[in-house]
Amino acid sequence: MRGTIAAGLLILACLSTASAAAAAEIGRIKSVTGTAVVLRGKTAIPAAAGQLLQERDVIKTGAGGQIGITFIDNSRFAVGPNSSIALSQFEFDDTTHVGKSLTTINRGSLAVVSGQLAHENKDAMRVRTPTSLLAARGTRFVVEVRP
Numbered sequence: 001m002r003g004t005i006a007a008g009l010l011i012l013a014c015l016s017t018a019s020a021a022a023a024a025e026i027g028r029i030k031s032v033t034g035t036a037v038v039l040r041g042k043t044a045i046p047a048a049a050g051q052l053l054q055e056r057d058v059i060k061t062g063a064g065g066q067i068g069i070t071f072i073d074n075s076r077f078a079v080g081p082n083s084s085i086a087l088s089q090f091e092f093d094d095t096t097h098v099g100k101s102l103t104t105i106n107r108g109s110l111a112v113v114s115g116q117l118a119h120e121n122k123d124a125m126r127v128r129t130p131t132s133l134l135a136a137r138g139t140r141f142v143v144e145v146r147p
Contacts, residue, residue: 025053026071038051072092073116080144084107088128
């Protein structure tokens with residue numbers, strides 16, 4: 001009896017861990033040019049097309065580096081050379097299209113085509129720079145931060 005209960009609990013733990021890992025995936029790198037890495041915690045991962053992104057990842061590009069990203073709400077980012085972009089917050093419910101995102105640009109450039117988040121709620125998609133906080137209102141825009 002105890003063995004059956006323990007096995008059941010172990011299966012539930014594995015399923016909930018797999019669900020949590022899947023829920024953490026917020027987007028995918030579509031293209032990479034030049035030198036670029038994804039910082040996940042203290043680990044630097046060379047950026048590659050197809051790589052899944054998670055909330056709190058930091059995207060860094062070198063002098064010739066560029067990255068194209070598509071998020072689960074169909075937002076698209078183009079990260080330019082010499083950039084540092086933090087995916088500080090990203091929540092999105094695929095059924096209701098409700099959520100919010102905060103992207104922090106410490107340096108470099110970012111072109112944005114907003115997706116379902118910004119179309120559903122005008123203040124849901126925000127971009128923070130060292131001097132300002134922008135709210136995307138269902139549009140396209142470019143932000144550049146110079147050191």
